[in-house]
Amino acid sequence: MAKVKDIVRHLESIAPPSLQESYDNASLITGSASMEVKGVLITLDCIESVIDEAIERDCNMIVAHHPIVFRGLKQLNGKNYVERTIIQAIKNDIAIYAIHTNLDNVISGVNRKICEKLGLENVKILAPKKGTLQKLVTFIPVADSDEVIASMHQAGAGNIGNYSDCSFRVTGTGYFKPNQDANPTIGTSGELEEVEENRVEVVYPKHLQGQVLNALKSAHPYEEVAYYISDLENSNQEVGSGMIGDLPIEMTANEFLYYLKDKMDLNTIRYTEKDQPKIKKVAVCGGAGSFLLGRAKSRRADAFVTADFKYHEFFDAEGQIMIADIGHYESEIFTKELLHSFLTEKFANIATCLSRVDTNPVKYF
Numbered sequence: 001m002a003k004v005k006d007i008v009r010h011l012e013s014i015a016p017p018s019l020q021e022s023y024d025n026a027s028l029i030t031g032s033a034s035m036e037v038k039g040v041l042i043t044l045d046c047i048e049s050v051i052d053e054a055i056e057r058d059c060n061m062i063v064a065h066h067p068i069v070f071r072g073l074k075q076l077n078g079k080n081y082v083e084r085t086i087i088q089a090i091k092n093d094i095a096i097y098a099i100h101t102n103l104d105n106v107i108s109g110v111n112r113k114i115c116e117k118l119g120l121e122n123v124k125i126l127a128p129k130k131g132t133l134q135k136l137v138t139f140i141p142v143a144d145s146d147e148v149i150a151s152m153h154q155a156g157a158g159n160i161g162n163y164s165d166c167s168f169r170v171t172g173t174g175y176f177k178p179n180q181d182a183n184p185t186i187g188t189s190g191e192l193e194e195v196e197e198n199r200v201e202v203v204y205p206k207h208l209q210g211q212v213l214n215a216l217k218s219a220h221p222y223e224e225v226a227y228y229i230s231d232l233e234n235s236n237q238e239v240g241s242g243m244i245g246d247l248p249i250e251m252t253a254n255e256f257l258y259y260l261k262d263k264m265d266l267n268t269i270r271y272t273e274k275d276q277p278k279i280k281k282v283a284v285c286g287g288a289g290s291f292l293l294g295r296a297k298s299r300r301a302d303a304f305v306t307a308d309f310k311y312h313e314f315f316d317a318e319g320q321i322m323i324a325d326i327g328h329y330e331s332e333i334f335t336k337e338l339l340h341s342f343l344t345e346k347f348a349n350i351a352t353c354l355s356r357v358d359t360n361p362v363k364y365f
C-alpha cells in the first residue's frame with residue numbers, strides 16, 4: 001500500500017519544493033509521512049467542509065493547491081477556520097499536503113493546464129527564473145567517459161529545452177601524485193601519474209545536485225573525483241511564472257471573450273479594451289498575476305488571462321493588451337484535474353477523487 005511519503009515524493013519529482021516562493025508553505029502540513037494512504041481527495045483549498053468530505057469519502061490524505069497554513073500558529077484552540085481545519089484533520093488522522101507555488105513555477109504545472117484548456121500552441125514560460133541552474137565540470141579518463149556521462153544524464157543532468165543528453169567534452173592530460181594512504185585506480189603511490197582525460201561539462205537544475213553528484217561518484221573509476229560546481233546566472237526556461245503561447249487562430253476581442261468563457265467555464269470576465277482588437281498571443285497566470293503585466297506587455301501578448309487585478313492596475317494595460325481577470329478560483333480550478341492525472345498515472349490502485357466542495361469564497365450576484 002502506498003504511503004503518504006510515496007505520494008509526496010512523486011508530486012515533488014514534478015514540482016520540487018525548492019521552487020516555491022519564499023512566502024509559501026507547500027509541504028506536508030498535517031499527518032505523518034509513513035501513514036498508509038486509503039484514498040486521496042484533491043482540492044484547491046483545504047477548509048473544514050473538505051475535511052468533512054474526506055471523512056465521508058474515506059480519504060485519509062488531502063492534496064490541496066493552497067496551503068491552509070502560511071505562517072506559524074501560536075495557538076490551536078479553534079478560534080478561526082485555519083485552526084479548526086487543522087484540529088479536525090489531526091483528530092481524524094488526515095494528512096494534508098499542499099503543492100502551491102512550486103506547481104505554479106514548473107513548466108508542466110498550473111499554467112500549462114490553463115494553456116491546454118485554451119488550446120495555446122508554442123507555449124513557453126512567461127518569466128523564466130534565474131538562479132535555479134548549476135554547471136558541473138569534471139575530469140574523466142577517456143575510456144570511462146561515456147559511462148560516467150550516461151550515469152549523470154540518467155540522474156537528470158544535460159537537459160536543455162527540447163534536447164536531452166547534452167554535454168561538452170574536450171580531451172587533455174590530467175596529472176596527479178597519490179600519497180602513501182591512497183588506493184589509486186591508476187598510478188602508484190609517490191609517483192606523478194599522467195592520464196588522458198576528458199574535461200566534461202553538464203548543466204542541471206540545482207535541486208538535482210545531490211543525485212547528479214551521486215551518479216558521478218558511483219560511476220567514476222577514481223578514488224578521488226575532481227569536479228567543480230558553479231551556480232549559473234542563466235534563466236531556466238523550464239521554471240518561472242506564467243506562460244505565453246498562441247491561439248490556434250487569430251480572434252477579435254469579442255470572439256476571444258466568448259472563447260475564454262467557454263473554455264474556462266466562466267460566468268464573468270473583468271477585462272480592459274485594447275486599441276487593436278485582434279487577439280493571437282495570450283499570456284496566462286493562474287491566481288494573482290498582476291505582477292506579470294509588464295512582462296506580458298514586453299513579450300507582446302495581446303491578452304493576459306489571470307486574476308486578482310486591482311482597479312488601478314487595470315489602467316496599466318494602456319490599450320496595449322487586454323487584461324482578462326477571470327477570478328482566482330476560476331483560473332486555478334483545473335489544477336485539480338492536473339493533480340488527478342499526476343496521481344493516477346503513478347498510483348493506479350489508490351482511490352483518487354476530486355473534491356465536490358465549491359471552496360470559492362467569492363460569490364457573484
Ligand SMILES: [Zn+2]
Pocket residue numbers: 066286287288328332
Ligand atoms: Zn491560487
